[in-house]
Amino acid sequence: MHFNTHFxxxxxxxxxxxIAQKVAAYSAAHPGRExxxxxxxxxxxxxxPAVISAxxxxxxxxxxxxxxxxxxxxxxxxFLREGVRGYYLSHGVELEPDEIFIxxxxxxxxxxxxxxxxxxxxxLVPDPVYPVYVDTNTMAGRRVLYMNATEINGFLPxxxxxxxxxxxxxxxxxxxxxxxxxxxxxxxxxxYANAKGAVILYxxxxxxxxxxxGLARSIFQIEGAKTCAVEFCSLSKTAGFTGTRCGYxxxxxxxxxxxxxxxxxxxxxxxxxFNGVSxxxxxxxxxVFTPEGMRQIAANLAVYRANxxxxxxxxxxxxxxxxxxKNSPYIWLRCPDGMGSWQFFDYLLENIQVVxxxxxxxxxxxxxxFRLTAFGSPEVTKEAVAGxxxxxKK
Numbered sequence: 297m298h299f300n301t302h303f304x305x306x307x308x309x310x311x312x313x314x315i316a317q318k319v320a321a322y323s324a325a326h327p328g329r330e331x332x333x334x335x336x337x338x339x340x341x342x343x344x345p346a347v348i349s350a351x352x353x354x355x356x357x358x359x360x361x362x363x364x365x366x367x368x369x370x371x372x373x374x375f376l377r378e379g380v381r382g383y384y385l386s387h388g389v390e391l392e393p394d395e396i397f398i399x400x401x402x403x404x405x406x407x408x409x410x411x412x413x414x415x416x417x418x419x420l421v422p423d424p425v426y427p428v429y430v431d432t433n434t435m436a437g438r439r440v441l442y443m444n445a446t447e448i449n450g451f452l453p454x455x456x457x458x459x460x461x462x463x464x465x466x467x468x469x470x471x472x473x474x475x476x477x478x479x480x481x482x483x484x485x486x487x488y489a490n491a492k493g494a495v496i497l498y499x500x501x502x503x504x505x506x507x508x509x510g511l512a513r514s515i516f517q518i519e520g521a522k523t524c525a526v527e528f529c530s531l532s533k534t535a536g537f538t539g540t541r542c543g544y545x546x547x548x549x550x551x552x553x554x555x556x557x558x559x560x561x562x563x564x565x566x567x568x569x570f571n572g573v574s575x576x577x578x579x580x581x582x583x584v585f586t587p588e589g590m591r592q593i594a595a596n597l598a599v600y601r602a603n604x605x606x607x608x609x610x611x612x613x614x615x616x617x618x619x620x621x622k623n624s625p626y627i628w629l630r631c632p633d634g635m636g637s638w639q640f641f642d643y644l645l646e647n648i649q650v651v652x653x654x655x656x657x658x659x660x661x662x663x664x665x666f667r668l669t670a671f672g673s674p675e676v677t678k679e680a681v682a683g684x685x686x687x688x689k690k
Contacts, residue, residue, distance in 0.1 A: 344592035354579035372398025379585030420461035424658035455488035474620015648683035
């Protein structure tokens with residue numbers, strides 16, 4: 297018997313575990329001091345009333361023999377798939393219902409989708425990068441190449457035709473940098489993928505923060521994307537489902553390689569390894585896509601956008617370079633006075649009890665940068681911003 301030795305090749309400590317340990321040590325040494333958390337991208341507002349109402353109704357359904365549900369379809373109930381389909385249609389994207397697969401979140405599917413790809417594929421990821429993209433491929437023993445995202449290119453790397461890649465990870469608006477590709481830039485990536493026969497794994501988890509028409513809410517707004525892309529999205533940030541768990545993955549029928557359909561393979565994978573999202577949660581998720589639900593989540597998103605603007609305005613006032621803050625819940629800033637990422641983390645924690653995320657935890661190009669999130673409460677965000685202004689103006 298042998299374990300998978302590729303696990304030896306991944307970082308032994310997940311970035312946010314290290315942060316948690318540092319914060320716990322500080323709190324133990326300074327009991328009673330309030331920690332202002334602008335680090336992990338967890339939401340703080342409760343679920344929308346329309347969602348809560350639908351969840352309660354679904355619980356009642358499970359208590360009545362005539363409406364009880366047992367095993368559901370692994371790919372999701374039609375009532376939710378149609379809701380997602382309508383949402384895409386509102387952005388000008390036409391999908392067939394069976395191109396939509398309901399999941400328990402984007403993170404799961406981003407890792408699980410690798411089941412349909414051969415081990416010999418070369419993977420291209422940006423640096424800095426959401427660690428899950430790298431770790432899931434490293435666990436499988438795949439070769440990972442990095443493309444440089446830097447201040448020079450606005451943390452938006454573009455295709456290099458001298459590089460041959462099979463699987464390409466793009467996230468826009470990006471985690472961690474908050475930078476977002478324009479539709480024209482995404483067209484270049486789609487053309488590159490189609491020319492190389494590659495597949496783009498497109499993480500759209502933050503699409504709901506986009507307000508500019510020149511940016512894409514979905515990669516399928518780009519001509520040619522259905523022959524080269526799979527899209528992952530989640531209700532975690534859109535509707536506060538971080539603890540409720542529901543997302544969706546779009547696998548177009550037009551995505552075919554060597555006579556094999558990605559859509560059919562993903563369906564086979566899901567029906568083999570996944571029992572689907574609970575009926576109760578899917579009823580709650582479907583309420584998100586109703587007119588009432590959309591109005592209510594828009595109000596919540598407005599709070600997070602206001603937080604992001606508050607942080608971005610602070611950076612402008614201090615003359616600190618950053619990306620994000622608009623069209624994104626993340627603000628990715630250059631650490632002041634040439635500080636390193638972890639040095640700046642300690643500096644904020646020790647002096648004003650503000651917790652962010654060191655950019656170095658996302659890759660070599662993240663060193664010297666720092667991520668703040670807009671998902672805190674308005675009160676915490678205001679207090680943290682006031683502390684940052686006071687501290688850095690010195």
